[in-house]
Amino acid sequence: MNVILMGPPGAGKGTQAEIIKVAFPIPHISTGDMFREAVQNQTPLGKEAKKYMDEGKLVPDEVTIGIVEERLAQADCDQGFLLDGFPRTTIQAEALDKVLERLHKKIDTAINITVPTELLVRRVVGRISCKECKAIYNLEFNPPSQTGVCDICGGSLTQRSDDQEETARKRLEVYSEQTAPLLAYYENKGVLHTLRGDRETREVFADIKNILERL
Ligand code: AP5
Numbered sequence: 606m607n608v609i610l611m612g613p614p615g616a617g618k619g620t621q622a623e624i625i626k627v628a629f630p631i632p633h634i635s636t637g638d639m640f641r642e643a644v645q646n647q648t649p650l651g652k653e654a655k656k657y658m659d660e661g662k663l664v665p666d667e668v669t670i671g672i673v674e675e676r677l678a679q680a681d682c683d684q685g686f687l688l689d690g691f692p693r694t695t696i697q698a699e700a701l702d703k704v705l706e707r708l709h710k711k712i713d714t715a716i717n718i719t720v721p722t723e724l725l726v727r728r729v730v731g732r733i734s735c736k737e738c739k740a741i742y743n744l745e746f747n748p749p750s751q752t753g754v755c756d757i758c759g760g761s762l763t764q765r766s767d768d769q770e771e772t773a774r775k776r777l778e779v780y781s782e783q784t785a786p787l788l789a790y791y792e793n794k795g796v797l798h799t800l801r802g803d804r805e806t807r808e809v810f811a812d813i814k815n816i817l818e819r820l
């Protein structure tokens with residue numbers, strides 16, 4: 606199954622992806638995670654991406670499309686994949702279609718998670734995640750049992766540098782301008798499913814599971 610997770614910053618794409626990949630054995634491909642790893646390793650890609658990420662802007666299409674193209678060609682994507690945070694522009698969506706055509710694949714479903722804007726901001730500014738296993742927490746909605754320590758692996762918890770309120774609002778603006786128009790793109794293909802993300806994580810997942818089981 607070839608799946609896209611869509612939705613604004615803070616909608617819960619990463620949170621749901623963590624659960625989805627346990628129930629459905631497909632690789633989770635998050636361009637945001639790939640960029641953050643490159644930033645951490647101080648690679649040329651990381652240095653380039655960081656300039657845009659810290660301002661809440663999108664990394665240029667040609668850079669982003671290149672890394673996804675390479676990732677989708679890897680053998681573990683043969684049985685399916687879960688894209689999170691890609692595509693984010695019409696150019697990226699069209700490029701993805703071309704790549705998939707070459708690989709004789711297509712998108713089976715695009716799941717769009719919606720959450721009211723002010724809740725998105727609260728979720729983003731309260732987010733912390735594990736440096737080691739990348740588990741996602743929230744100081745307000747889903748705090749770890751022990752301050753600053755990951756429940757799962759004991760690793761230390763950290764805040765993303767783009768999770769300041771001002772940057773979060775900029776990212777939401779960029780989402781409305783450049784990414785929200787893509788919903789029509791997938792609606793026209795007949796693969797879009799929209800569901801409310803302002804519910805318990807497990808309730809949102811139950812809906813996603815239903816959609817994926819019917820594929
Ligand atoms: P990226 O990493 O993709 O960030 P994003 O799209 O802004 O989305 P987030 O990761 O902020 O939100 P999420 O939906 O994953 O929410 P989460 O599950 O963590 O992109 C970062 C940057 O990289 C971009 O700004 C750009 O610069 C660059 N980039 C990435 N992809 C790109 C592309 N394709 N093109 C160009 N540039 C690109 O949840 C958020 C919080 O809410 C957490 O604290 C969580 O615990 C909490 N939460 C989640 N679900 C619930 C729930 N049901 N109830 C209560 N709390 C919840």
Ligand code: MG
Nearest residue numbers: 618619620637
């Ligand atoms: Mg995410």
Ligand code: ZN
Nearest residue numbers: 735738755758
């Ligand atoms: Zn951890």
